[in-house]
Amino acid sequence: MSSILDTVSSEIETVVSRFAALVRRVGQRHRLSDADLEDVLQEVRIRLWKAHSGTGQGSEQIGRVSASYVYRTAVSAAIDLLRRRRARGAEQTVTLEETEEPVAQGSDPTWSVEQSELAEQLTRALEAITPSRRPVLRMYLAGYSREEIASVMGWSEAKTRNLLYRGLADLRERLAEMGISCEPTA
């Protein structure tokens, strides 16, 4: 009995590892938190176990479970995990402030102060941007490329470029009105 269960466990691990490798490959481009993914994968393992217990089928059949099935299980597990975390109120995700705090340029305090001031003005300027242009602008400022924005929104490259160009022009205009120079630095 136990050795059968260990074989099942090993088969589940194979299936999950295969899917995890795919997600990690994609996740490298998206700043995916490995800890978050690990939590989801563990939930997937448990769900596969439960599903297997319900059918009483052999371990070799788990080995043949589709990647598509694992994917759907992973999405469902991720949604449940996020919901539980929010309900607990314990923010366990790795926040951007932990991973993306900009590196100060050397120890130049002037540069740091300038950046902080710019951040404040940027917040105000963004709030003043037309709501229809703001999301694409935020995506771009958050690090998304034009191609990624087009892909997420389902837009053509031309539409994305156009919206982004106008959004950035708006933003610079607002910042200029606030006294932030858009002229080339010496």
Next chain:
Amino acid sequence: MRTDGLTDERLREAYQRVLAARGGRGRERCPTPEALLAVLRREGPEERRLETVDHVMGCAACRSEFDLLRSIEQAGAGTERAGATVLRLFQRPAWRSVAPVALAASVLLIVVAGQKLRSRETPDVERGTADMVLLLGPAPEIAAGAPITFAWGPVPGARGYELEVLDGQGSVVLAEKTAETSLTLRDDPRLVPGATYRWWVRAIAASGDRRSSVMRSLRVRTK
């Protein structure tokens, strides 16, 4: 896009500061996880999706969640397309009564094809990766009432480990944390004679990264 004094790069750096300053605020106004998924699947009106994106891209917590779902969705997109030929293994086996001979032949074909495909994959995927937690003991069956020592191999950089024991329904019956690579339980009432459990260990690195072991079974013999 512009290369003048206020370059795109400088704006992006400033925006990271904006996000960092916001940090982990309350989540009351955050869109639901389902709404994040709807954006990635392009479901629902564009106007609503844009509202969601506007929030997500200005909220560090939502952004992390969005990145997680986005990675799973993109990894899954390929598997969905390739998944047309798959067995539905975890559905109730009503098919058993239908055309058994033809079905047996189909399954045999799929098994053979599957084994050939699997044999081409890298051995690391089959065996797990080197940085996973390697479980060492106990044996799959133990005597009731005897001390049980769970042991596992050390993971470089781990600052602690979590041991979980699940019952047949997948519910956690025992969860312990330790900085060591073994843990001994003596006559623990949570492990009932005659029952079979599964257990696994997770290593926690100082950075917060986690690595899990596979699950292993554990049967407590009746006295």
